Amino acid sequence: MQAAERKKSVVERETKRTDPVTRFLRWTSVGPLLAGALMLGACASATSDGAVDNGDPIEPVNRVIFAVNDVLDQVVLRPVSYVYKEGVPDPIRDAVRNFLRWLKSPVILANDVMQGDWEHAKVTSARFVVNGALFGIVDAADGVGMPYREEDFGQTLGVHGVSEGAYLMLPLLGPSNVRDTVGLVVDYFIDPFTYLGDRNFQQPFGIGRRVVQAVDFRAENFDRIDDLRSDAIDFYAKIRSIYRQQRKAAVNNGVIPTDATTPDLSEEFDRQLPTPEAGAPLKASGG
Amino acid sequence: MTGVRAFALIIFATFVLISGARADDKGKHAEAFIDSLGAKAIELVSNQTMSAEEKRAGFSKLLTDGFDMDWIGQFVLGRNWNLATPEQRTEYLSLFEQIIVFTYSKRFKDYSGQQVRVTGHELSNRQYIFVMSQIYDPARAGTAINVTWRLLPKDDSYKIVDVVIEGVSMGITQRNEYNSVIQSNGGKISALIEAMRANLEKLRAN
Numbered sequence: 001m002q003a004a005e006r007k008k009s010v011v012e013r014e015t016k017r018t019d020p021v022t023r024f025l026r027w028t029s030v031g032p033l034l035a036g037a038l039m040l041g042a043c044a045s046a047t048s049d050g051a052v053d054n055g056d057p058i059e060p061v062n063r064v065i066f067a068v069n070d071v072l073d074q075v076v077l078r079p080v081s082y083v084y085k086e087g088v089p090d091p092i093r094d095a096v097r098n099f100l101r102w103l104k105s106p107v108i109l110a111n112d113v114m115q116g117d118w119e120h121a122k123v124t125s126a127r128f129v130v131n132g133a134l135f136g137i138v139d140a141a142d143g144v145g146m147p148y149r150e151e152d153f154g155q156t157l158g159v160h161g162v163s164e165g166a167y168l169m170l171p172l173l174g175p176s177n178v179r180d181t182v183g184l185v186v187d188y189f190i191d192p193f194t195y196l197g198d199r200n201f202q203q204p205f206g207i208g209r210r211v212v213q214a215v216d217f218r219a220e221n222f223d224r225i226d227d228l229r230s231d232a233i234d235f236y237a238k239i240r241s242i243y244r245q246q247r248k249a250a251v252n253n254g255v256i257p258t259d260a261t262t263p264d265l266s267e268e269f270d271r272q273l274p275t276p277e278a279g280a281p282l283k284a285s286g287g
Numbered sequence: 288m289t290g291v292r293a294f295a296l297i298i299f300a301t302f303v304l305i306s307g308a309r310a311d312d313k314g315k316h317a318e319a320f321i322d323s324l325g326a327k328a329i330e331l332v333s334n335q336t337m338s339a340e341e342k343r344a345g346f347s348k349l350l351t352d353g354f355d356m357d358w359i360g361q362f363v364l365g366r367n368w369n370l371a372t373p374e375q376r377t378e379y380l381s382l383f384e385q386i387i388v389f390t391y392s393k394r395f396k397d398y399s400g401q402q403v404r405v406t407g408h409e410l411s412n413r414q415y416i417f418v419m420s421q422i423y424d425p426a427r428a429g430t431a432i433n434v435t436w437r438l439l440p441k442d443d444s445y446k447i448v449d450v451v452i453e454g455v456s457m458g459i460t461q462r463n464e465y466n467s468v469i470q471s472n473g474g475k476i477s478a479l480i481e482a483m484r485a486n487l488e489k490l491r492a493n
Binding site for chain 2: 054223227230231232233234236237238240241242245246248249250252254268269270272273
């Protein structure tokens with residue numbers, strides 16, 4: 001608990017380093033985005049009375065961006081990831097991934113706190129301290145029952161009931177939605193590592209970090225993504241479906257809703273049953 | 288009066304206990320069902336003497352034994368099922384099953400000792416039973432993948448109607464994809480069937 005407090009104050013101190021005017025400007029630049037989010041969110045729910053709601057009111061635009069991203073993946077990211085996967089030994093790639101994850105600790109902690117998830121805030125803080133002994137390149141905490149779990153501001157908004165809004169395909173960054181795009185921006189600004197060092201360090205560090213993240217992700221899921229792409233009839237629609245489901249699961253921290261009252265995949269399955277069972281529902285008796 | 292009330296209470300309590308016990312049995316049986324299916328699947332993929340063809344045939348049998356393929360096929364097609372002609376339905380279901388067999392059997396060669404561990408169950412307030420499991424690699428720590436199986440009781444046993452891998456439902460994903468194909472072709476189911484034929488041909492080729 002003390003560790004959590006200490007880390008929190010570190011986050012606050014890091015954030016306060018910039019002057020109030022800069023911070024105000026940053027927050028006002030988030031303002032219009034939030035307003036846009038609400039508007040697009042309204043659009044998305046307005047179409048939900050239609051037959052199939054795929055949450056994607058600007059699909060034609062998204063498909064064009066997706067096609068460009070796909071070309072970039074095939075021409076640049078995939079070959080680079082292949083070389084990385086085949087040329088760099090496993091332990092070094094593991095160390096790189098652990099380090100990238102460790103760098104995310106302050107953002108995860110801030111979101112744990114904003115979600116009121118004190119249990120996970122403790123885990124995040126402990127992980128940051130334990131793995132910090134070697135600057136995060138060894139995930140020792142995972143071995144002692146504190147596995148890595150990502151939390152971001154998109155999930156925080158989801159926990160507080162903000163719906164996903166319109167599906168968005170972001171250039172270079174890939175699948176997202178209005179809520180998660182706002183989350184990306186907020187996470188960027190609350191991340192103390194954004195403000196690390198001077199201006200000459202910040203930009204290359206920020207870009208480098210994100211590039212390595214993309215290569216690590218692509219290399220780790222190399223065959224899975226290739227299979228998904230080659231087996232799909234409509235690759236775009238498949239990615240959209242997977243992204244939306246994954247984000248829903250992430251907001252629920254991986255707990256799959258099993259009752260009909262939860263308005264997502266259970267609802268679609270319950271509609272499939274020919275006749276609703278008459279009488280009292282079967283009482284679940286734990287497992 | 289109090290006697291009657293007490294009697295009613297006893298009947299009620301007994302009923303709750305019995306239905307509770309039955310519900311629990313149901314879950315335990317479903318867990319055993321997944322456990323044995325997982326064991327059979329591992330036996331099949333790790334078999335060194337069978338040819339690829341034989342393995343595919345074995346997988347096809349496992350699939351029809353363990354999964355309600357017609358149910359899944361209908362679910363994936365969604366409301367378009369009602370709009371399809373009997374001929375379209377037959378061809379669609381046949382293509383659907385073959386695509387799944389070919390898609391998954393070509394990945395058998397990637398198998399490297401993963402195991403299935405059933406971790407529990409949950410009953411939905413409808414007929415569904417969920418069996419939770421993990422697929423893990425005993426040789427590598429921290430690689431466990433959470434897989435939830437959605438079952439429906441059928442005859443004296445169960446049939447799987449969906450597989451959820453780390454929060455992603457295979458049924459929903461396929462349903463969304465096929466729906467999108469139909470939608471972008473002006474609502475024509477024939478367009479989906481055409482695309483599925485091409486897809487199957489491609490899968491057979493490699």
